[in-house]
Amino acid sequence: MQKIAYPHVTSDPKICGGSPIIAGTRFPIRSVVQYVLHYGLTPEELVGRFSHLSLAQVYDALAYYYDNREEIEKDIAENTEEAVHQHIPL
Numbered sequence: 049m050q051k052i053a054y055p056h057v058t059s060d061p062k063i064c065g066g067s068p069i070i071a072g073t074r075f076p077i078r079s080v081v082q083y084v085l086h087y088g089l090t091p092e093e094l095v096g097r098f099s100h101l102s103l104a105q106v107y108d109a110l111a112y113y114y115d116n117r118e119e120i121e122k123d124i125a126e127n128t129e130e131a132v133h134q135h136i137p138l
Contacts, residue, residue, distance in 0.1 A: 056071050056108035057070065057071060057109060067123050067127070068116075068119075068123070070105045073105075075098065076127075077112055078124045080094065081110070081124065082124065084110065091106040091107060
């Protein structure tokens with residue numbers, strides 16, 4: 049199978065715990081998915097709220113999600129408020 053390039057998506061273990069992010073930002077792909085698919089914002093509205101993002105970046109993030117849905121859904125589940133609090137020692 050041919051590897052697909054996502055020019056606006058990268059990951060770095062030093063940024064957001066290695067979760068996929070929009071290149072040149074600290075904006076996780078999981079956040080794009082949550083804003084657009086879960087909260088109902090259009091990509092244009094998302095760019096309006098986060099002016100450092102471009103439409104190309106948002107659409108590339110969504111393409112990455114659809115091609116790697118299981119990975120991103122796992123990332124979303126691991127980064128809910130409840131999941132994060134479970135890993136914080138009291």
